[in-house]
Amino acid sequence: MAEELFKALADRTRRRILDELVERDGQTLFELCGRLLAKYEVGLTRQAVSQHLAVLEAAGLVRSRREGRYKFHELNTEPLELIVTRWLRPEAPENTP
Amino acid sequence: MRIHLSSVFVDDQAKALSFYTDVLGFVKKNDVPLGEDRWLTVASSDDPDGTELLLEPSGHPAVQPFKDALVADGIPATAFLVDDVRAEFDRLRGLGVRFTQEPLEMGPVVTAVLDDTCGNLIQIAQYK
Numbered sequence: 001m002a003e004e005l006f007k008a009l010a011d012r013t014r015r016r017i018l019d020e021l022v023e024r025d026g027q028t029l030f031e032l033c034g035r036l037l038a039k040y041e042v043g044l045t046r047q048a049v050s051q052h053l054a055v056l057e058a059a060g061l062v063r064s065r066r067e068g069r070y071k072f073h074e075l076n077t078e079p080l081e082l083i084v085t086r087w088l089r090p091e092a093p094e095n096t097p
Numbered sequence: 098m099r100i101h102l103s104s105v106f107v108d109d110q111a112k113a114l115s116f117y118t119d120v121l122g123f124v125k126k127n128d129v130p131l132g133e134d135r136w137l138t139v140a141s142s143d144d145p146d147g148t149e150l151l152l153e154p155s156g157h158p159a160v161q162p163f164k165d166a167l168v169a170d171g172i173p174a175t176a177f178l179v180d181d182v183r184a185e186f187d188r189l190r191g192l193g194v195r196f197t198q199e200p201l202e203m204g205p206v207v208t209a210v211l212d213d214t215c216g217n218l219i220q221i222a223q224y225k
Contacts (some may be wrong), residue, residue, distance in 0.1 A: 027171075027198070029197060030197075030198070030210065031198045034203055034208070037203070038204050069165065069168045070168060093143065
């Protein structure tokens with residue numbers, strides 16, 4: 001899990017996707033693509049953004065929620081606590097190498 | 098050459114006519130019976146002789162999966178120009194319209210995306 005998390009965070013576009021979800025949670029793929037283009041001039045194809053979202057989802061940082069016909073992407077910060085407390089509170093029992 | 102007609106595939110033409118006229122504010126332009134379907138177009142009330150929007154039936158088997166995939170990812174079928182996206186967003190939401198994207202500034206344009214209740218997402222846009 002930690003490996004996937006660090007890998008997900010290592011990419012600038014994926015960090016920007018997380019930034020945008022912090023600004024407004026629960027976005028469609030279309031809105032995320034628009035935000036990346038407008039704010040960062042990142043003109044990626046929808047397929048490319050979709051693949052970045054899949055990596056973030058695999059790391060547990062993003063969850064997709066189906067609501068009727070729509071699919072929204074939501075931020076989940078829980079996995080971040082594991083990697084932060086690993087060094088901040090190394091005595092915590094849930095920390096593994 | 099100019100754009101005379103554009104179309105959206107609607108699940109139910111009667112419901113679509115009601116939504117596009119009563120809610121969005123277009124006016125009916127052509128309504129010609131064609132068997133079970135109609136040649137049904139609307140135009141802007143600001144420009145009734147301008148570009149027409151055809152409310153085309155979704156009966157073809159390829160249409161439904163196409164529409165479902167676009168809607169799932171939030172991709173609009175087409176876009177309409179408005180003077181003030183924020184004001185339209187407030188007005189339409191007051192009428193119970195569902196938005197999948199709230200007003201968002203994207204460089205020179207403000208956009209929002211709404212559900213037309215007939216299987217499509219529609220973008221409204223305003224140039225600043």
